[in-house]
Amino acid sequence: MIPALVAIAVIVIVAIFLFSAAVRIFREYERGIIFTFGRYTATKGPGLVLIIPWVQQVVRVDLRIIVAEVPPQDVISHDNVSVRVTAVIYFRVVDAERAVIQVKDFIEATSQLSQTTLRSILGKHDLDEMLAERDKLNTDIQEVLDKQTDAWGIKVSNVEIKRIDLDESMVRAIARQAEAERERRAKVINAVGEEQAAQKLLEAARILAPVPEAMQLRYLGTLFNIAGEKSSTIVFPFPMDLAQMLKVLKPAAPDARRTE
Secondary structure, three states, X not given: XXXXXXXXXXXXXXXXXXXXXXXXXXXXXXXXXXXXXXEXXXXXXOEEEEOOOOOEEXXXXXXXXXXXXXXXXXXXOOOOOEEEEEEEEEEEEOOHHHHHHOOOOHHHHHHHHHHHXXXXXXXXXXXXXXXXXXXXXXXXXXXXXHHHHHHHOEEEEEEEEEEEEOOHHHHHHHHHHHHHHHHHHHHHHHHHHHXXXXXXXXXXXXXXXXXXXXXHHHHHHHHHHHHOOOOOOOOOXXXXXXXXXXXXXXOHHHXXXXXX
16 A cells, blocks of 8 residues: 555656646746757747657747946047947847847847947047937947847847046037137127128118208217216217307397397
8 A cells, every 4th residue: 555655656746847847837028949859949938838858948038128238338439539438228039039049148249249339330420420419329320230130030129328428638628619619609699790780870871961950960869868977077079060050040049039
């Protein structure tokens, strides 16, 4: 009786062991690459998958998007400026079979490829383009990476340049350049304002020139404005035309009294 119970227990244990070795459960985002005697057989999953123990082997592959940070890279721009660039790439496996068979470690391979591609693409652009056209550079790097990793069953969905670090001397040079640019714009705006003001003064002079009385009234208005200032002494030329006008108007006062 006891030997029979022992035999049954051994059979049950062996059955449980074989069952556990033959059963694989894959989550929704996982796939299993099945190798039979070392040769690729099929891609299974998700769900419950049965394999032949010791005859078939399974390699799990995660299909979710992988975020990999590119280590800081020293890049020399097209205009010979040394910068340090940090980026991050987003990629995922779209063909689990090729990701396992075509490359040993697709995550490491994609990371190394992104470093060399980053230096190659950025080295073709000037510093101003790196700072002002990040979106375009991100797209260019993503397209090159996606084309090269397609043979591995990898899809590079996005590349983002996180930081572009400059030397202290270059930062000061850029600050001086920006200040000079602001001064140039201020001078241009001031010159345009002077030109417009001169044009308006010329138009006003052309309107007032045919009528001498209008010029005299304008002159008197200017004197009135000056008189409102807080200056104690004002020296200005007395126009002869104004004197003649006063002489013409002076005799009219006695006539007015006689009329009264």
